[in-house]
Amino acid sequence: MKHSKRFFRYLSLFLLSTAFYSFSNNNSKISPELLLKTSLQNSNEKNLVWVFFTDKGPESDNLSANPESYLTKESLHRRNLRIKNNVKIHESDKPVSKEYINDIKSSGISIKQKTKWFNGVSCYLTKNKIDLLSNKDYVKNIDIVRTYTKSKEDYILSGSETEFDTNPNSTFDINYGNSINQAEIINVPPVHNMGFDGSGVLIASLDAGFDNLQHPCFELMRSKGLRTYDFVNGDTIVADGPGRIGTGRHGTLTLSLVCGFAPGFLVSPAFNSKFILAKTEIDGIEIRLEEDNWIAAAEWADSLGADIITSSLGYDVFDPPYASYTWEMMDGQTPLITRAADLAVSKGIVVVISAGNAGYNQFHNTLSAPADGDSVITVGSVNHLGVRAGYSSVGPTADGRIKPDVMAMGSNMYTARFGAGNTGYTGIYFGTSLSCPMVAAVCALMLHANPELSPVDVRNILRNTSDNRSDPNNLVGWGIIDALAAVKNSITVNNVIPTEYNMYQNYPNPFNPSTTFKFNLTRSANVSIIIYDIKGVEVDRAVNNKFFPIGINNFSYSNSNLSSGVYFYTMYANGVFIESRKMILLR
Numbered sequence: 001m002k003h004s005k006r007f008f009r010y011l012s013l014f015l016l017s018t019a020f021y022s023f024s025n026n027n028s029k030i031s032p033e034l035l036l037k038t039s040l041q042n043s044n045e046k047n048l049v050w051v052f053f054t055d056k057g058p059e060s061d062n063l064s065a066n067p068e069s070y071l072t073k074e075s076l077h078r079r080n081l082r083i084k085n086n087v088k089i090h091e092s093d094k095p096v097s098k099e100y101i102n103d104i105k106s107s108g109i110s111i112k113q114k115t116k117w118f119n120g121v122s123c124y125l126t127k128n129k130i131d132l133l134s135n136k137d138y139v140k141n142i143d144i145v146r147t148y149t150k151s152k153e154d155y156i157l158s159g160s161e162t163e164f165d166t167n168p169n170s171t172f173d174i175n176y177g178n179s180i181n182q183a184e185i186i187n188v189p190p191v192h193n194m195g196f197d198g199s200g201v202l203i204a205s206l207d208a209g210f211d212n213l214q215h216p217c218f219e220l221m222r223s224k225g226l227r228t229y230d231f232v233n234g235d236t237i238v239a240d241g242p243g244r245i246g247t248g249r250h251g252t253l254t255l256s257l258v259c260g261f262a263p264g265f266l267v268s269p270a271f272n273s274k275f276i277l278a279k280t281e282i283d284g285i286e287i288r289l290e291e292d293n294w295i296a297a298a299e300w301a302d303s304l305g306a307d308i309i310t311s312s313l314g315y316d317v318f319d320p321p322y323a324s325y326t327w328e329m330m331d332g333q334t335p336l337i338t339r340a341a342d343l344a345v346s347k348g349i350v351v352v353i354s355a356g357n358a359g360y361n362q363f364h365n366t367l368s369a370p371a372d373g374d375s376v377i378t379v380g381s382v383n384h385l386g387v388r389a390g391y392s393s394v395g396p397t398a399d400g401r402i403k404p405d406v407m408a409m410g411s412n413m414y415t416a417r418f419g420a421g422n423t424g425y426t427g428i429y430f431g432t433s434l435s436c437p438m439v440a441a442v443c444a445l446m447l448h449a450n451p452e453l454s455p456v457d458v459r460n461i462l463r464n465t466s467d468n469r470s471d472p473n474n475l476v477g478w479g480i481i482d483a484l485a486a487v488k489n490s491i492t493v494n495n496v497i498p499t500e501y502n503m504y505q506n507y508p509n510p511f512n513p514s515t516t517f518k519f520n521l522t523r524s525a526n527v528s529i530i531i532y533d534i535k536g537v538e539v540d541r542a543v544n545n546k547f548f549p550i551g552i553n554n555f556s557y558s559n560s561n562l563s564s565g566v567y568f569y570t571m572y573a574n575g576v577f578i579e580s581r582k583m584i585l586l587r
Contacts, residue, residue, distance in 0.1 A: 031143040052120035057097025074305020082348035085516040122292035198270030198444035204301035206311040208281035209248025217260035230279040246282040249418035256416035269441035310440035312354040312433035331398035335369035345375035346508025352440035354432035356393035381410030381435040395474035410435030510584035514558035525573040
């Protein structure tokens, strides 16, 4: 049913556009939504669009043999450490063709952002310029850049500020002050007592700027050195300033929950990690995010060797011709920003995303992209009693997967105050924007304990040690995380004998040309893994009744005869059905 609705939606957009738009010879390259939007505009109006290319240009072959020319040593190190198959470098890692970019610029068009992962650029185009580029042989297709917004009220609680007990807690080695409750509910203090504090882990925070980086709780972070970039204004200044677009209050709140360190006031889980900060959102009356900024920031984080991306964003649905994603598109493969988040995971980055603040809907999911991603860690919110917050968004994804993955406290969080020069703290804020950084920080503790964990390892360990792991559902996922249990499992993950048959998600996913299947066996068995297309037709047998020993098994899979698309794979052990999962092949 959901696929039929999507088909008729796009069909209606296409038919409407034909009534208003004079087609060029290459109108098939222009998306129906873009055709409709431009049909309602005058010739001088500009649209923020994606222009995707057919290939990486004439430079591509020379780049294949020399990845060091476009990937940093930090990025290559992370891939070698955490990608568990032999494919460390992908076509998507190569830069966008300079020849194609220069040709576009020669037409008087300015480039806003570039994306090597999806091989294209974003830019503002009139109808005539869209028509011009659609006739270029190297242009594959042109589509709208989607926009997300979130109301300020989604993360600011009206009313008086909560009073806190400032007495130090003597049970732990560190005085957490008023932040003790948010740390205890996910069992962080015992992990700090063990000596794990996120050391050696590089975290990228993608947010709406950071307006108070001189706050005392950021002193330790600043001392380790920072890399910053503002993808809205196009420079390295992520703070506020005269003439600058947007404000950074939201980023100050979320960052303080990852790394804030002011004993007696605020101590956050990953206080000893290193950070890179990207401004991707415009924060005014509302927070607005253009997906090209986020994708550019994720690629930047990858290039600098980031281990973790933490990002809190949301969206509201707009009626056509304005472009956003609907709940029906939250299927893990439609939003470009979701595909980018999953691609980041395939490159060895743990990606942690807030579920959204749209609450419960009995008819459909209320997720915000890229929270629908198959490989990302999607975080919902609970209050100080561990009860799901009413605003916390729910699944399932449009293709039936459980979301969120895990939960952490997100209501009345104790944070640094925003505003340049402010040295105080506050506890009136709420939202999955604030539970997300707490989980990302715990991921840093896990990587501190075991730097070789893959992103999928991190997600699975978090799930399997959370308090609702025996009955995951679309309200709270696998439940509230337990940092201590997750870290202990991280240390022993490579030595554990599984207690049940279990098949993990293939990795990377999406993939090209190969991916790795991983599964656990409680005892040796003959295993079959059958590949089906989206219609349920068997297209291959990755494994056909092959013997595997007890424990954790991995093997690489590729098939040059399969075309790009969504596939499902099913595992059988000694003829008994174990599990089915989805994978995406991108040619």
